[in-house]
Amino acid sequence: MIIGVPKEIKDNEARVGVTPAGAKALVEAGHVVLVETMAGAASGFDDAEYQNAGAEIVGDAGHVWGKADTVVKVKEPIEKEYVYFREGLILFTYLHLAPLPELTNRLLESKVAGIAYETVRDRNGMLPLLMPMSEVAGRMSVQVGATYLEKERGGRGILLGGVPGVPPAHVTIVGGGIVGTNAAKIALGFGAKVTLIDMNLNRLRELDDLFGGRLYTLASNSYNIAQATREADLVIGGVLIPGATAPKIVTRAMVAQMKKGAVIVDVAIDQGGCVETARPTSHSNPSYTVDGVVHYCVTNMPGAVPHTSTLALTNSTFPYLLRLANLGAREALRKDAGLADGLNTWMGTLTHRGVAESQQRPWTAAANVLG
Secondary structure, three states, X not given: OEEEEOOOOOOOOOOOOOOHHHHHHHHHOOOEEEEEOOOOHHHOOOHHHHHHOOOEXXXXXXXXXXXXXXXXXXXXXXXXXXXXXXOOOEEEEOOOOOOOHHHHHHHHHHOOEXXXXXXXXXXXXXXXXXXXXXXXXXXXXXXXXXXXXXXXXXXXXXXXXXEOOEOOOEEEEEOOOHHHHHHHHHHXXXXXXXXXXXXXXXXXXXXXXXXXOOOEEEEOOHHHHHHHHHHOOEXXXXXXXXXXXXXXXXXXXXXXXXXXXXXXXXXXXXXXXXXXXXXXXXXXXXXXXXXXXXXEOEOOHHHHOXXXXXHHXXXXXXXXXXXXXXXXXXXXXHHOHHHHOOEEEEOOEEOOHHHHHHHOOOOOOHHHHHO
C-alpha cells in the first residue's frame, strides 16, 4: 500500500500523522511511504530522518494525495484540501464531522473512505485514539486558562494558586472524562479550588477517591452548573458524545452571570462546543470576549505542543494504520469492530450514527456497507 503523509495546513497546526519510526516500520512491512517535505519539521522530525527511515520525500501536497492509497493526517481536511478527494481514497485522521456538514458533503460526494480517530473504539468501548489528545488538551486547558486570567489578556488578574493569605482561583470543570480528569490534576497541582461536574454519579465517586477528597464534585443539573459557573474564575468545558455534536451544557444566560474577566476554555469545541457562546478560534486569533468573559476555543489546542502531541498520538494510531496497510481497509474494518466504529463515510454512504443524527442525515451501519 502507498501511505501518504501531507503537511498539515490548518492554522498553526504543527503535528504530523506519521513519525520516522512509523515510516520505518511501514517500509519494513513492504509498504511505500510518501512524506510531503517539511511535514514533520515543526514536530522535531526533519526530512532526512524520514529518508533514513526509507520514506520518499515529496515536494508538494498534490503528489502525496494523488499517489497515496491511504492518507494519514492529524486534523480534518480544510477547504483547500477538498480538491484532492477522490473515489477509493482512504483518509485516516481526526474528522469531527458533526459540526462540519460541508466537509461531510465533500467526503460523501467524492466517495472517500473516512476513518475518524475520534470514533474508533477498543475492546473496552473506550476511545483510544481520542484519549491521548484529550489528555494533552485537558492539561493544556489549565495552562491556557491561567494565562488568560492575567490582566493583560483580559482576565481578572488572578493567580490560579493564590499565595499565603490570598485565596486561590476557583476552577469549574464540566465533564469528568479524560479531559476533565487531566484538567483537574493540573488545576489541583497549581493549588486552585476545583469543582468538577458530571452526570454520572459513579464517575464522581471514582474521582472523589482518585483525588482523595481534594476535588469538589457536583451532580450535573442546570441549577448546579449555573451556581458553579457563577462562582468560577475559570470554566473548562470537557463534555463529549462520541461523533455527535456536544450538548450546550453552559448556556448563554449562565455566561452572562459569570464574573467579569472570568475565562472559559471550551475543549469540546472540535465537536461544536459545550458552551453556548463558544465558537471555533485558531492559534492566530485564539480568544474573544462575551459579556465580559474571555473565551478560548482553539480547535486544535494540542497543536501548540507538537512534539509531545505527535508522539502521544502516533503511539496510539500507528498499530491501526499498520493493520489498515497490511490487510487493506475493507478487510481490516471487517476484522476489527472497534476500528469499524471509526468509519464515518464509505463510498458515498454515511456510516456513523452520531454524525447522522447531528446533521439529520440518513446513515447505514458500517457492517452493512462492508459486506
